[in-house]
Each structure stands twice: as structure tokens, then as C-alpha cells.
Amino acid sequence: MIWQLDIVLLIFIVICAIAAINIKDLMGAVIILGAYSFFMCLLWTEMGAVDVAFTEAAVGAGISTVLFIAAVNKTARRSKD
Amino acid sequence: MTEYFLAKYNFWIYVVLMMIGLYAMMGKRNLVKKLIGMNIFQTSIILLFVSAGVKKGGATVPILRHSDYGSVHAEHLIRVADYLNPLPHVLMLTAIVVSIATTGVALATLILIYKRYNTLEEDEIMAIRKDIRSYKTPRILRSKD
Structure with a gap:
């Protein structure tokens, strides 16, 4: 564990989480959630949990983002809050 | 004392992420935002558990270094701290x-809700349901007339 890299990744994760729930454009929020998942998977690689990291990269960041984008395309893109 | 709390920074970030997810689930009105909050909540719990498995002092990924770990010599014994x-x-x-399974089911439910109410905002859905319950024409149909 390199704690400097850890701190930087954790700060990016918190920024991405706050941005994902505050953006009014749902497509942008979903893309930022994908970035959040990729930062999370970098953090887990750095913490030594490589199996969790590649499952998160494939399933959490890949498939989940695709499902979210498909659902947002089929429904409304704007959100009021 | 400060050192003791700062050394566990992963757990502090875990608490922050969990509260962000909880706020998005309870405070936001849009249903997709609620779902994003649920995802953040779930990954924060995964972060907690993975942080619990971390060891200080040069421990690496759990792949055995020696192929002859079955031998009884002391230098080949597996050290758990490694x-x-x-x-x-x-x-x-x-x-x-x-x-991912809960996210998929929730997104399918969201698409059904959108087809039925033509909106994903919780307050608008509640207003439409209230109109239907009191035998009034729902708000969507009124605005189209």
C-alpha cells in the first residue's frame, strides 16, 4: 500500500461520488458513476485485491454503465435535482 | 489519538461514501439518482470489507511464492503475514x-414506471397516483388536453 496514491484515489472517488449525485443531466451522472467505478477498481488493485478489482472493472464499470445508459436512453434524460 | 484515526483513513472515506449514497437514496427525487446512490452505497460497503483484509508491512496478493510449500523445512514454511x-x-x-443483479432489476422497473407514468420524478408520480386515487383525471392527461 502506497498511502500517497491511496489518498489521491480516495479524494477522486469522493469527488466523483458527489458529482454523480449532483449533476442534473442523467447521462453525465451515469458516465461519472462509471469513472467512480474505475477509480474504485484502481484503489482495489492498489490494495492488493486484484480479483475484486477486475470483477469491478468488468461488471461494475462495464456492464452496469451500459445498462444505465440503455435505461436513460429509453427514459428521460433530464432530472429536476 | 490523531495518528490512530488518521491511520484508518480508508474507513473514514467509507463512512463518507456511505452517507453520500444514503443521502442520494433518501434526499434525491429522481429515481435514477436514487439508483446511483444505491450503487455508491454498495461499493462503499465493498470498500469496507476489502480494507479489512489489508495488512501493513509488505504483504502482497495471496499467491504462493514457493512451489514446494509441501516440504517441512523451516525456510519453506508459509508465513501468513506475507x-x-x-x-x-x-x-x-x-x-x-x-x-449488478439488483441494478438490472431496478433499471427494468424504472423503464416500466416511465412507460406508465411518463416521468421518473418521485413527487410527480405521487401526485399522479393521488389524482388517480381521488378519481380525478391524472395531471399528464390534463396537460395534453
Whole structure:
């Protein structure tokens, strides 16, 4: 564990989480959630949990983002809050 | 005391992420935002468990370095302190798969809700349901007339 890299990744994760729930454009929020998942998977690689990291990269960041984008395309893109 | 709390920074960030997810689930009105909050909540719990498996002092991924670990010589014995604890990792693999399954079902439900109410805002859906319950024409149909 390199704690400097850890701190930087954790700060990016918190920024991405706050941005994902505050953006009014749902497509942008979903893309930022994908970035959040990729930062999370970098953090887990750095913490030594490589199996969790590649499952998160494939399933959490890949498939989940695709499902979210498909659902947002089929429904409304704007959100009021 | 400060050192003791700062050394566990992963757990502090875990609490922050969990509260962000909880706020998005309870405070936001849009249903997709609620779902994003649920995802953040789930990944924060996975972060907690993976952080619990981390060891300080040069421990690496749990892959055995020696191929002849069956021998009884002292220099070939496996030292547990050299490897991370793999049990939380394996548990969290299941949690990731469960999270994608719940996300898929929730998104399918969202599409059905949108087809029925033509909106994803919670307050608008509640207003439409209230109109239907009191035998009034729902708000969507009124605005179209």
C-alpha cells in the first residue's frame, strides 16, 4: 500500500461520488458513476485485491454503465435535482 | 489519538461514501439518482470489507511464492503475514455480482414506471397516483388536453 496514491484515489472517488449525485443531466451522472467505478477498481488493485478489482472493472464499470445508459436512453434524460 | 484515526483513513472515506449514497437514496427525487446512490452505497460497503483484509508491512496478493510449500523445512514454511487476507475479497466478489443483479432489476422497473407514468420524478408520480386515487383525471392527461 502506497498511502500517497491511496489518498489521491480516495479524494477522486469522493469527488466523483458527489458529482454523480449532483449533476442534473442523467447521462453525465451515469458516465461519472462509471469513472467512480474505475477509480474504485484502481484503489482495489492498489490494495492488493486484484480479483475484486477486475470483477469491478468488468461488471461494475462495464456492464452496469451500459445498462444505465440503455435505461436513460429509453427514459428521460433530464432530472429536476 | 490523531495518528490512530488518521491511520484508518480508508474507513473514514467509507463512512463518507456511505452517507453520500444514503443521502442520494433518501434526499434525491429522481429515481435514477436514487439508483446511483444505491450503487455508491454498495461499493462503499465493498470498500469496507476489502480494507479489512489489508495488512501493513509488505504483504502482497495471496499467491504462493514457493512451489514446494509441501516440504517441512523451516525456510519453506508459509508465513501468513506475507499475504493479504483473501477471505473478504472472495466474499465481495459475490457482493459485486449481487449489486449488478439488483441494478438490472431496478433499471427494468424504472423503464416500466416511465412507460406508465411518463416521468421518473418521485413527487410527480405521487401526485399522479393521488389524482388517480381521488378519481380525478391524472395531471399528464390534463396537460395534453
